[in-house]
Amino acid sequence: MFRRATVISLALLLFVSLAATAGTTGKIAGRVTDSDGEPLIGATVMITGTAYGAMTDSNGEYFIINLQPGTYDLMSRMVGMGEQTKEGASVIADMTTRMDFVLNPEAVGSTVITVTDQRGMILRGVTSSVSVVTRDEIRTMPVAGIADVVNQQAGAVDRGGLHMRGGRGGEVSYVVDGVTQTDPNGNVSDQSLPLSAVAETSVISGGFGAEYGNAQSGIINVITREGGNRYSGSIGMNGNDFATLGIAEDWTWGYPGTWWAGPRFDGLDNNGDPDPLEPQQEFAGDKPADFAEARLTGEIALGGPEPITQYLLPAMGLDIGADVRFFGTVKWLQYGGGTDGNYGYLLNTGSEQLNGNLKLTIKPNPKTKINLSGFYRNTDSNLYGGWAYARFEDSYIDPLTGDTLPGTEFRYGLPHRNVENYSIGFSLTQTLSDASFLEFKVNQYSTSDERRIDDPDGGVLGEGYSVFDWLNYTPTRTQDSQGFYRSGANRAAWYDASSATSTVRLDVTSQVNQQHQLKFGLEGKYYDVYEHRVDTASGGNIYMSDWHSFPHAVSAYMQDKMEYRGMIVNAGLRFDYFDPNYNDYPADLTDPVNPGTSAGDDDHIRNPVSVSSKYHLSPRLGFSHPITERDVLHFTYGHYFQVPDFGRMFDGANFDLSGAFPIVGNPDLEPEETIAYEFGVKHMFNDITMLDITGYYKDITGLVDMQKNYFTAVDAYDLYINGDYGNVRGAEFNLMRRPSNFISFSGNYTYAIAKGKSSSATQNYSYAWAGWVIPKRESFLDWDQRHMVNANFDFRIPRNEGPAWGGTRYLQGLGLSVQWNYGSGFPYNSSGQATADPEINGERLPFTMNTTAKLNKMFWMGDTSLNVYVWVLNVFNRANIGGLVDAAWYDADQDGNGEPDHDPRGSMGNPNAYERRRRIRFGIDFEW
Known part of the structure; x- marks a missing residue:
């Protein structure tokens, strides 16, 4: 009781002075001098077309904070001196863009300098491992969504979920406009935000600061677009449903090739x-068909001045005196489906998805900005998991x-499945002075998942x-x-799950001086999480879960970003408090229930007690040290805390011990923790080419595992506990070449070793059910991929450039973007092992390799553009193994040649063992 009271008191104390938010704004800073290099005191630097600006101090230095990501034009002037304008300065969230000015005497005149990708090859103020992808870059990439962007980054492995630098799935936090949008019941994130709504995406794989919490492996930080001062928008569609158009057969996705010639x-x-x-x-x-994925995607975006308040009301003599703008997107996605139940990539699978995003920006005055935002997604899946039912008709x-x-x-x-996600939010940004501003946010993120069998x-x-x-x-x-x-019917007879996460946060940022930027923050979360699930397993066993819980959490941080010419330091401390708010837990786990009662009865739990709240302090430290103009060393150290998946905490926590192998949730689980280190060096070969080499190590403890508890001499249940651990070490090599002579390139190579006692919280349960002895030593994790390469090549001729014939540049707007991905083989359990001491993941699957290409041609008429493209996935039609249907069949020598056949499809040739083969899509985008 004393411990809990102490924690609550500390949280209240921090509430008075602190705030917490994920970074959504950036900073421009620099120095203004004369032609002799002497500082100019009192010179002004303004962002043209806005009220943002600053005046230089005694050293000629200035800074402008609270800037949305994007491109800006700056102008510096001083009485008696000329003007200098710099166009195209790029601002990135959480980062400092340096812009220096040199002013000449007024008689010399003014100068205009166009900045070309002025971010610089080396972001000296960055101490973490972060990849920033802007809207302009996303538009040229052959990607369908944010998940595809993330998977191109070093250390990202997609293997039954996103694994960042060897961590388990569910350890990456997805943040949109400063608010986490992750379903706590499963720790899964919805990354279906339309790409036309995205202004910038940052992927932080290591060393993230104290402002980010409840994540062990990484942060995906997405900032959405705001409306401009004039109307703009886009309409686009792509797909390959040529069967509907009558120019291709009604075939599902096939696997052509000589090895697929027989029945x-x-x-x-x-x-x-x-x-x-x-x-x-x-x-x-x-049946083979490159044009039969039956997938269509349509997307519409529109933004600009809000017409009612900006035009209609003023015309009626009612002027609200505020600048109001909007930006909205709608996206529709369809794949599979059809009328025969066999029209989709996975047998018997079809899905339709509708999602949209809307942001309303209100500026009553230059110092105040209000954002009202909303996001909605509905996914309706026709059927799922249909291979075992492929002959059902x-x-x-x-x-x-x-x-x-x-x-x-x-x-x-x-089952038929319907999933809904929505987010609604309010944010207030208030400038307190030229050096300080605050942000206040209120948001609710909700999910629902229903599965029914007709x-x-x-x-x-x-x-x-x-x-x-x-x-x-x-x-x-x-x-x-x-x-x-x-x-x-399928054993998944009934499933209902929902969650609502209500968030309130306040954060204050203050640029104390040119060297110190302080951030303070507090965040409060209230959860409403529900699940009702019925699993009709074999043998008459019925496994049910029915729970409704209301946990809550408080977190706070303080952070100081110190920027000196020879050293940048990010130092922070984070405090997290979590209360499961659960008061019906048995005092003795060996005697948990009263005889003669059933789950759900008021007296079912014997001697119920309240579980304790949890709290954690997480220090974070990062250094960036420029050695030369072309070389920078960087180092980070941090503790990262994460509350376990709520499903592991509350699913089965009512101690329904029916069924032969019951699983019981544990509301008293401790947080999982990762301690991570990384050290690296960045070297700039020239103005357009840079190499970043980073080594890292992660020590992971407190992972959720399972333990068998006996409550009679022969009856037992499996309980989730904090019994697992692991470690990851690796090195990443990132090479980047900025656009030059129409060509740009980026690529990364990752060498990593991911080991642990278990690959999932339920691995021990599965092994015990199969009769295996639970291993005690570490083994390679299921997503352990020793070598991984991602390469991105882009050839693009901008508008009004390229060769001319007869005064016309026919090739302007021509572009080709190619992605090449290689991954060494994932591990698997060989068949035929003894159950007493099995070797876990001792064998390897073959490597995978995939090429994606997008060829486009743009046409312009004034400010409008038309983009026509062809998009080919798995260009060379490789048969990459995605997983094994039957390991024994894969290891067997069916043809008698003395060697394993290595057929991953099993005895019936299940095509789902392979990743998707070649798909060809055509698309068109119209933008104004």
Whole structure:
């Protein structure tokens, strides 16, 4: 009790003086001198077209803070001296852009300098490992969304989720306009924001500052666009649903190639057993077609002055006296689907998605800005996980009666899924002085996930069922000898989950002087999280979870960014407090429930107690030391704290011990923690080429694991505990060449070793269920990829450039962007091992390699442009293994040549073992 009171008192004390937010603004700083290098005192530096500006001090230095990411023009002037204008200064969130001016006597006149990508090859004020991708860069990349942008960065591995520098999935925080948008029930992020809404994306893979919390492995920081002072917008569409247009067959995505020439399996009778008298068969999804992904994407964006307050009301004599602008986007995405249930990349899978973003910016005066923003996404999935049900619609023989029965529609066997996400927010930015400003934010991010199976008698399976009804539900599922379901519903009979995260935050930034920028912050979060799940497993076992929890959290930080010409230091301290707010936990885990009661009864838990709140202090320190004009050393050290996935904390925490292998959540889980170090050097070969080499080490403790607890001599349940650990070490090489002679290049190579006791919180549970002895030593993690290369090549001829024939530049606007990705093989468990001491992930799959290309041509008419492009994914049609259907089949020597066949598809040739083959999309974008 004393500990909890102390923590609450400390949190309240910090509330008075601190604030917390993710960085959304940047800074311009520099020096104004005369032609002899002497400082000019009292010179002004203004951002043209705005009220932002500053005056130089006694050393001729100035700074301008609280700038949105983007490109600005600056002008410096002084009485008796001429003017100098610099056009195209780029501002990046959380970073300092240096712009120096040299003024000549007034008689010499004014000068205008156009800055070309003035960010510089080396961002000297950056101490963390960060990659910044601007809107202009995203527009030329062959990517469909933010996730594709992130996956091109060093250290990012997409293997059943995003793993950054060897961490588990769910350890990366997704931040939009300074607010975290991550579902705490699973720690998953929605990265479907339309790209036309994005102004800038930053990926921080190491050394992130104290302002960022509840993340162990990385930060994805997205800043959305605001409306300008004139109307602008875009309309775009791309896809390859040529079957709908009548110019291609209604085929699903296929796997052409010589190895795919034969049929998939021998002929089968109606019971699914091999029958040599029946013709050989293949699944419709195996037919080759580059133009049959059936995917369409449409996107519309519009922004500018808000018409009602800026035009309509003033015309009526009602002027609100404020500058109001808006920017909004709508995106529609469709893939798979069709009418036959077999029209999509994964068998029986189709999906439609609608999402949009709207931001309203109100400026009552030059010192005040208000943003009202909202985001919405709805994803409707037709079916999922359909391979085991691929023959569900075929007739079959009832194994009990011998009768021939007709097949059933897929919707009676597989769930229909609907996912909704929305965010609504308010932010106030108030300039306190030329050197200080505050930001106040209120936001709610909500998610819902519903999965239902249609009932042939109408409605959905389980509609209106009570807990008692589910416990007495007897599922029936019929399988043939080949492993395909012929009747009955998927075991995921019912799923309902929702979460609402309400956030209030305040932050204050003060540029105390030219060298010190102080940031203070506090953040409060209130969670409303719910889940109701029914798993109708085999053997009559029914596993249910039904919980509704209301945790809350408080965090605070203080940070000082010290910028000197020979050293930049980022020093910060973060405080995190988390209260699970759970008061029904058994005092004795070996005797958790009262006999004769059921989960949900008021007296079910024996001797219930409240679980304790948790708190943590996380120091963060970063250095950047310029050695020469072309070389910089950088170093970071930090502690990173993260609350476990709420599903591990509350799912099953009501101690429903029905079923043969019950899993129980643990609201008393401690936070997971990572201590990370990194050291690197940046070298600039010339004005356009730079190499960054960084080595890192991560020590990870307190990861969620599982432990078997016996409550009788023979009955047990599995409880989530903080029992796992791991470590990661690696090196990253980043090479960048800025555009020159129409060509630019960026690439990275990562060498990494990721080891740990388990690859997931449920690995021990799965091994125990299979009869394996739980390993105690570390092994390679499932996403351990020793070598990884990402290369990006871009050839682009800007407007009014390139060769001319007869006075016309026909090649202007021509562009080619190519991405090449290589990854060494992921580990897997070899088959046929003894259960007493198995070697975990002791074998390796083959390497993967993929090439994506986008060829485009732009046409201009004044301020409007038309962009036509062709986009090819997996250009060389490689058959990359994505995972093993059956490890024993993969290791087997089926053809008798003495070597394993290494066929990942299993005995039935499941095509889902391979990553997607070549896809060709065509698109068009119109922008004004």
